[in-house]
Amino acid sequence: MEVVVQIVFGLIALLILVAATMVVTVRNVIHSALWLITCFFGVGALYLLLEAEFLAVVQVLVYVGAVSVLILFAIMLTRQISGEGERQLNSRWPVVLAIAALLFATVMAPTLINQQWNVPPAPPLGTPEPLAGPAELGRGFVNEFLIQFQVVGVLLTVALIGAIVIAFEERARRRKVLTLAEELELKRLRARETEATTPEPVEAEPVVRETRPASER
Amino acid sequence: MLNAVPLPAVLTLAAALFCIGLFGALSRRNLIGVLMGVELMLNAVNINLIAFWRYFEPRYITGQTFAIFIIAVAAAEAAVGLAMVIAVYRHYVSVNADEVDRLRG
Numbered sequence: 310m311e312v313v314v315q316i317v318f319g320l321i322a323l324l325i326l327v328a329a330t331m332v333v334t335v336r337n338v339i340h341s342a343l344w345l346i347t348c349f350f351g352v353g354a355l356y357l358l359l360e361a362e363f364l365a366v367v368q369v370l371v372y373v374g375a376v377s378v379l380i381l382f383a384i385m386l387t388r389q390i391s392g393e394g395e396r397q398l399n400s401r402w403p404v405v406l407a408i409a410a411l412l413f414a415t416v417m418a419p420t421l422i423n424q425q426w427n428v429p430p431a432p433p434l435g436t437p438e439p440l441a442g443p444a445e446l447g448r449g450f451v452n453e454f455l456i457q458f459q460v461v462g463v464l465l466t467v468a469l470i471g472a473i474v475i476a477f478e479e480r481a482r483r484r485k486v487l488t489l490a491e492e493l494e495l496k497r498l499r500a501r502e503t504e505a506t507t508p509e510p511v512e513a514e515p516v517v518r519e520t521r522p523a524s525e526r
Numbered sequence: 527m528l529n530a531v532p533l534p535a536v537l538t539l540a541a542a543l544f545c546i547g548l549f550g551a552l553s554r555r556n557l558i559g560v561l562m563g564v565e566l567m568l569n570a571v572n573i574n575l576i577a578f579w580r581y582f583e584p585r586y587i588t589g590q591t592f593a594i595f596i597i598a599v600a601a602a603e604a605a606v607g608l609a610m611v612i613a614v615y616r617h618y619v620s621v622n623a624d625e626v627d628r629l630r631g
Contacts, residue, residue: 367594413545426533431528446587
């Protein structure tokens with residue numbers, strides 16, 4: 310029984326780490342978002358293994374259902390044709406990799422492994438353990454965590470309004486949406502311009518908005 | 527679970543996930559990639575909270591409540607962050623974090 314749990318934990322850990330690594334290294338942003346969904350599923354499975362069933366459901370609902378769809382929408386709204394196949398990591402990535410790896414290898418892992426945790430002993434097999442479930446959670450939300458609960462509600466409302474205000478675009482300022490042919494023509498024009506006047510930064514071009522996720526392929 | 531997998535294993539997994547997310551948040555050029563790194567880090571924190579809840583005080587709800595609040599705040603952060611990415615894209619016609627440097631001295 311214990312071996313089974315260990316194997317399941319190992320598989321879930323492998324899934325999470327591989328998916329997370331793919332999220333930060335893959336070139337295509339859409340693939341990156343799909344790996345992120347995989348990672349969220351792995352974390353949800355880990356919650357199930359840790360017997361936090363309600364959290365697992367919330368994880369799937371909020372992260373897999375809402376956040377990843379939001380990210381995919383943002384990618385579709387901001388993808389440029391020219392951005393395809395570009396390098397995805399900036400020039401400082403070796404330094405950042407060194408920092409993150411050192412942080413893990415020299416600070417986090419030794420601390421976590423050498424610490425005496427004094428975990429209270431688990432009850433012997435067969436006796437049911439008193440576990441806080443959704444019922445206790447619900448009772449907590451209307452008793453001791455009532456104020457925090459309401460504050461989170463206000464926060465979500467504020468975030469909703471703020472997101473709309475930030476992303477809102479007035480109709481008068483909305484730019485013309487070009488067709489694919491016009492866009493390609495514009496790109497060719499721009500490329501010729503940059504060829505002619507090489508190092509000069511091109512930004513005189515009127516800004517163009519591309520909202521065409523489907524016809525891009 | 528408690529007898530089979532020791533607590534440090536779960537915590538180390540969360541630490542590794544956090545470091546991967548940190549790497550992604552600091553080294554991605556795409557603003558959306560940066561936000562994805564932040565989401566990974568928040569997930570790592572949640573794993574920590576749930577692990578501590580499960581191993582130390584499974585009969586109280588504090589750990590789970592904390593994790594749920596973090597999920598709610600992360601959802602709000604993702605909504606506002608992605609709205610800002612869209613606004614930045616509209617202004618600069620780019621989602622490259624290095625090109626958004628108007629405040630650079």
